[in-house]
Amino acid sequence: MARQAQQQASQNVTTGQNFANEANTNAQGAQNWLTPTLENQYANPQGFGQGWLDSSKAEAGQIAGSKAAGAKNQLDLTAERTGNSAGFAPAEDQAMRDSQSALSNSLLGIDTANAEAKVGQQSQALSGMGQNFGQNLNAETGNLNASTGGVNAETNAGNNGWFQNTLAAITALKPKVV
Numbered sequence: 001m002a003r004q005a006q007q008q009a010s011q012n013v014t015t016g017q018n019f020a021n022e023a024n025t026n027a028q029g030a031q032n033w034l035t036p037t038l039e040n041q042y043a044n045p046q047g048f049g050q051g052w053l054d055s056s057k058a059e060a061g062q063i064a065g066s067k068a069a070g071a072k073n074q075l076d077l078t079a080e081r082t083g084n085s086a087g088f089a090p091a092e093d094q095a096m097r098d099s100q101s102a103l104s105n106s107l108l109g110i111d112t113a114n115a116e117a118k119v120g121q122q123s124q125a126l127s128g129m130g131q132n133f134g135q136n137l138n139a140e141t142g143n144l145n146a147s148t149g150g151v152n153a154e155t156n157a158g159n160n161g162w163f164q165n166t167l168a169a170i171t172a173l174k175p176k177v178v
Helices: 002-043 050-082 086-158 162-173
Strands: none
Touching: 002 086, 050 086
């Protein structure tokens, strides 16, 4: 009985080690793709992408330009209606300055949002790398614990034979010398 239990425990140890090896091989395959991808995402975050940045900045320029043109047209119409174009030059200059200021603020906002997106992507990459490390560590620890449990079962199964039981009984009955 003890020999059979010991053989079963030994088979369980071997099975556990085989599962651990297979899990390790699968994890390495995933890591070979995932780790370089996350490292690249950390080192070279894309933000919103150059195409989006270009179109957003062009749109901001068009909006600022159309506002400046609208202000100039409005001032020109007022000058034509009143017949006095001399008094509107400072207002036109101010409209152009306001337009340029709005454009500058828009471009700064776009660049700031892009920088924040890049920081977020770097943070996600670091988080992903940390989670992968933790999962691998937990899986390896679990496999080692399963193997240890199998070894303990194998050892304990070997301690339950007729000889071990007889020896334990003799030792228990033997008087203690003080």
